[in-house]
Amino acid sequence: MSELSSRMATKSVFRGNPPQETSADGKAKTWITRGGNFAVCYSEVEAGAVLSRDNNAEEYMVILPPDGVAATFEAGGATIEASADSLTIVPPGASKITVTAPGVVARIFSKSSEDIIARASNAAVYADGGPELAEPDLWPAPHDGFKLRHYPLAQYFDPNGDRIQPRVFRSTNMLVNIFGHYFTRRDTTALSPHWHDDFEQASLTLNGKWVHHMRYNWGADEAEWWPDDHSVMDTPSVMIIPARAIHTSKDVGEDGPESSLYDIFCPPRIDFASKKGFVINEDEYPLPDMSSAQETKTGGTLLNWQKPS
Numbered sequence: 001m002s003e004l005s006s007r008m009a010t011k012s013v014f015r016g017n018p019p020q021e022t023s024a025d026g027k028a029k030t031w032i033t034r035g036g037n038f039a040v041c042y043s044e045v046e047a048g049a050v051l052s053r054d055n056n057a058e059e060y061m062v063i064l065p066p067d068g069v070a071a072t073f074e075a076g077g078a079t080i081e082a083s084a085d086s087l088t089i090v091p092p093g094a095s096k097i098t099v100t101a102p103g104v105v106a107r108i109f110s111k112s113s114e115d116i117i118a119r120a121s122n123a124a125v126y127a128d129g130g131p132e133l134a135e136p137d138l139w140p141a142p143h144d145g146f147k148l149r150h151y152p153l154a155q156y157f158d159p160n161g162d163r164i165q166p167r168v169f170r171s172t173n174m175l176v177n178i179f180g181h182y183f184t185r186r187d188t189t190a191l192s193p194h195w196h197d198d199f200e201q202a203s204l205t206l207n208g209k210w211v212h213h214m215r216y217n218w219g220a221d222e223a224e225w226w227p228d229d230h231s232v233m234d235t236p237s238v239m240i241i242p243a244r245a246i247h248t249s250k251d252v253g254e255d256g257p258e259s260s261l262y263d264i265f266c267p268p269r270i271d272f273a274s275k276k277g278f279v280i281n282e283d284e285y286p287l288p289d290m291s292s293a294q295e296t297k298t299g300g301t302l303l304n305w306q307k308p309s
Contacts, residue, residue: 006130012121027046028049033202033238034122035202037111037130038266041107045104051107053095056090056094059171061088063107065206066181067084069104070099071101072097073095073097076093076148080148133243134198144284161180168272175267179262185251195244200240203263205237206260208235214229235259270288
């Protein structure tokens with residue numbers, strides 16, 4: 001990590017702050033927070049709420065957490081019924097999500113959804129366009145074409161398995177790691193501080209309390225140093241972790257209460273996607289040309305895994 005951090009992290013706690021969108025019928029309230037290449041939309045919804053896109057340019061992902069929410073998805077001439085604790089990838093074009101049981105809906109859009117990006121609460125943070133980030137080139141289209149793809153998540157979780165259970169999915173333009181929910185707190189002697197040279201990470205947390213430890217790269221002038229951040233963050237919330245910032249996260253408090261973490265990357269990460277068997281839906285999407293990706297950092301997905309001393 002040779003360059004200075006370009007911007008500080010964005011910390012968005014949703015409840016207690018005004019939403020960026022409220023539907024005309026009042027059944028959906030949506031908070032929008034962006035990174036350089038993506039936006040996270042957190043919506044609190046009632047039964048009958050409709051979340052629609054007239055002509056979305058690229059795929060987007062929808063997480064229904066395990067809080068009882070349910071919805072009907074319509075896109076590409078297909079309809080699916082989605083229950084709580086699921087992920088759905090929505091194809092480009094027109095789409096409609098009709099909520100059938102109340103709760104929370106989290107949607108992730110690439111920056112090609114310019115209307116959503118423009119309404120983000122932190123839009124001004126990226127007025128410069130994020131020049132430190134690699135260009136978010138689209139990866140190859142899925143083998144069987146664009147369509148609704150639905151993944152009930154319980155089948156990928158072992159209740160008797162390890163505490164940390166990554167569940168990674170990707171599309172042509174993003175990758176999410178939907179960790180199995182936690183009921184014991186993280187071992188403070190086994191954290192994983194690291195940084196990403198030219199891409200950002202969003203850490204969405206819907207349950208519990210979290211500390212996203214943050215340290216920014218220092219330059220020669222001490223007066224320009226930004227302070228470390230080790231503050232506790234309430235949920236539901238999202239942290240946009242900038243490129244080059246050293247970071248690691250831990251849930252805090254007593255064992256027992258549920259905590260949840262969803263890590264988001266846009267575009268996908270080469271290191272994750274090329275690790276055979278790590279991405280659950282890897283057989284549905286071809287990889288980009290690896291030699292080109294390594295040479296040009298296509299998508300900004302090369303990770304420097306050196307740990308700071």
